[in-house]
Structures are given as structure tokens and as C-alpha cells.
Amino acid sequence: TTGQIIRCKAAVAWEAGKPLVMEEVEVAPPQKHEVRIKILFTSLCHTDVYFWEAKGQTPLFPRILGHEAGGFVESVGEGVTDLQPGDHVLPIFTGECGDCPHCQSEESNMCDLLRINTERVGMIHDGESRFSINGKPINHFLGTSTFSEYTVVHSGQVAKINPEAPLDKVCIVSCGLSTGLGATLNVAKPKKGQSVAVFGLGAVGLAAAEGARIAGASRIIGVDLNPNRFEQAKKFGVTEFVNPREHDKPVQQVIAEMTNGGVDRSVECTGSVQAMIQAFECVHDGWGVAVLVGVPSKDDAFKTHPMNFLNERTLKGTFFGNYKPKTDIPGVVEKYMNKELELEKFITHTLPFSEINKAFDYMLKGESIRCIITMGA
Numbered sequence: 001t002t003g004q005i006i007r008c009k010a011a012v013a014w015e016a017g018k019p020l021v022m023e024e025v026e027v028a029p030p031q032k033h034e035v036r037i038k039i040l041f042t043s044l045c046h047t048d049v050y051f052w053e054a055k056g057q058t059p060l061f062p063r064i065l066g067h068e069a070g071g072f073v074e075s076v077g078e079g080v081t082d083l084q085p086g087d088h089v090l091p092i093f094t095g096e097c098g099d100c101p102h103c104q105s106e107e108s109n110m111c112d113l114l115r116i117n118t119e120r121v122g123m124i125h126d127g128e129s130r131f132s133i134n135g136k137p138i139n140h141f142l143g144t145s146t147f148s149e150y151t152v153v154h155s156g157q158v159a160k161i162n163p164e165a166p167l168d169k170v171c172i173v174s175c176g177l178s179t180g181l182g183a184t185l186n187v188a189k190p191k192k193g194q195s196v197a198v199f200g201l202g203a204v205g206l207a208a209a210e211g212a213r214i215a216g217a218s219r220i221i222g223v224d225l226n227p228n229r230f231e232q233a234k235k236f237g238v239t240e241f242v243n244p245r246e247h248d249k250p251v252q253q254v255i256a257e258m259t260n261g262g263v264d265r266s267v268e269c270t271g272s273v274q275a276m277i278q279a280f281e282c283v284h285d286g287w288g289v290a291v292l293v294g295v296p297s298k299d300d301a302f303k304t305h306p307m308n309f310l311n312e313r314t315l316k317g318t319f320f321g322n323y324k325p326k327t328d329i330p331g332v333v334e335k336y337m338n339k340e341l342e343l344e345k346f347i348t349h350t351l352p353f354s355e356i357n358k359a360f361d362y363m364l365k366g367e368s369i370r371c372i373i374t375m376g377a
């Protein structure tokens, strides 16, 4: 198939909020610095749902969504030297070119060339799409578009992983798991014995809680509007729960009262701007650090009194848990292989590709943590 167009199945989002339609698409061969990947497993992350609903986002349809996945390299384009056909890989929504000031910095994963870009609908090389139906181009999403049996990705957005790693489990490392885990371990950095509040107990928040557990946090306070999340979250070491709907007082105040002035660290994983403000204002003055992870709506604005900063609280944000996709992600997979990390508890549902729309229902109803979709089924 090298150098040829591949015809395969893809789930196409034609319109905002309408069920995806299974279509036969043509996938062009990879061009310069690109690889074509056969996707074996993909899962659904809330970011896919946001861009599918396109409520607070620019609608860019028709589009092939999907960014949490695992598969192997089918063929490589010109200039790709670090990947070859057969390599087991995770495509990643943000990349690492290796050369820019961000890639050269130890602190940043915000690559100048390949950082997340939700509005880019073609490939960087020529701005064109590699997907088409009867000659009509279909938009890419986050440079990954994994709701397709084959996809084309910039080689800087591809992490090569241990071929022994089960792709039906480690596919979740390509977004949600690493995002939450890294937000805690790499950005919030709780010290052993500190308290951590996690806002939003979906996969990303539970991965943040997993990070808090690994860091030796003494208390992990889970905050969610959906009480069904609390039972699940116990498996992730969450020790106390706050449902903002059950209190007359602001959550910040509830948490301050529970913790003698505030938590040491908080990680926001909801996408709600109210929760972002709460997550910041609930950290202890003098040393508290809050980390924002949730993707806000286009017109959101973060409002807080500047005195909250003067009182020595720190606010940070992160994409992808500050991990460099190519350099760091193989190591996160190894943590799973060495049994330091548990992935099975994140996977609550599985579906064949033909039933991918059900995965949207599970997420919208708040029933699933992660639903693994088997391609070719």
C-alpha cells in the first residue's frame, strides 16, 4: 500500500451535534515528514465531544475527529528517519519538532511548529487534507483524526512505544491519562503528605488523582457535579467528595473549611470556567498552586480578585501534562508495563467502531470514564 491511496472506513462528523456517519474515505499517502498509521484502537475524550458539539468552538465540518489512539505505522513520507513501517505508535494531539526553542527548553512542551492547534484542518506541509470522499476534502482534527482506520500524522506528533504494550490499554496514554497524570506530577508537584483537590472526575481528573496518589498526597478531595462519579473515584484514591450542588456556600469556602484554609494543590479538569476560578481560589494562601487543564469555551474569561495572587497563590495551566510527546510518552507506557501505573480501572466500556456514536452517549450521560473503540469491528 506504500505510496498508494488507501480506501477505508472513517466516522465522519458532517454537522455539529449530529451522529457521526460511517463513510468510505480515501487516505492519501504521507508526504514530507508525515507517517500513515493504521489505527487499531481509539477512545473518546471530552475534547472530541466539545468540537463535535461546536457550541463554544469554531465549527469546521465535515471533520474526522479523534485524538486518543494506538496503532502501527503503515508507511512513512520523505525525510522521516525515526519511524518505520510496523512501529507501534501513539498519535498525539500536540507535537515535538525537536529543534525550536520550546523543544530545546526543559520546561516547555509547547513546540512552535506542532503545538495543539484546534483550527488547523490540513497538514502543515501543504495545508491540504489527506482525507477525501469522492474528491471532496474532509477536515483533519488536531493533526490526528483517529476515528479512521488509517490516518496521516506529522512524524513529530507520533510517539514510538514498546511493541509489547497492549494497544487496547495504552491508547489512553495518548491523551487523557498523560494529561491528568502530568498535570499533577509535572506541574502541581504536590509534596508527600500534602492535600490535593481535583475538580472534575472524568478520565483526566481521575488521572490527576492517580498522580496525587503516586506523589503520596495525604488527602485527595474530588469535586464533581455528578454524584455517580464518586463511587468510581474511590478506586483512584480519592478520599473525600464535594458536590457543589449540595452546598449553599461557594465551593472555595467549603474546601477552605475542610482543610484549615485551603488545599495545598488543586487540579481543574472540567472545562468549566466557574470550576477554574473555584480551583484557584480554594488553594491555601502562602503556597497553594492551582493547575488548569480543562479546555474552556471560546468566549470564557477568568475573573478573580488580584489580591488572591498577592496573597501568594499560584495559577498555572498545562497542555498534555507538560509531557514532551516523543521524548516522554514512551516512558509513561513503561510505567504501565512496570505496574507503577494502572490503566485498566480507567476503561469502563468497549465498543466496535461501527457503534462509535454510543461512546458519545456514554460520555454525555457521564457514564463512562473511557470507552475503547476497536477499529475494523
Ligand code: NAD
Residues within 6 Å of the ligand: 045, 046, 047, 050, 175, 176, 179, 199, 200, 201, 202, 203, 204, 205, 223, 224, 225, 226, 229, 244, 269, 270, 271, 272, 274, 275, 292, 293, 294, 295, 296, 318, 319, 320, 321, 363, 366, 368, 369
Ligand atoms: P469528562 O467529561 O469525562 O469529565 C469532566 C467531569 O467534570 C465530569 O464528571 C463533569 O461532571 C465534571 N464537571 C463539569 N463541570 C463541573 C463543575 N463546574 N464543577 C465540578 N465538576 C464539573 O471529561 P475528560 O475527558 O475527563 O476531560 C476533562 C477536561 O479536560 C475537558 O475540558 C477536556 O477538554 C480537557 N482536556 C484538556 C487537555 C489538556 O491538555 N489541557 C487534554 C485532554 C482533555
Ligand code: ZN
Residues within 6 Å of the ligand: 095, 096, 097, 098, 099, 100, 101, 102, 103, 110, 111, 112, 113, 114
Ligand atoms: Zn518544537
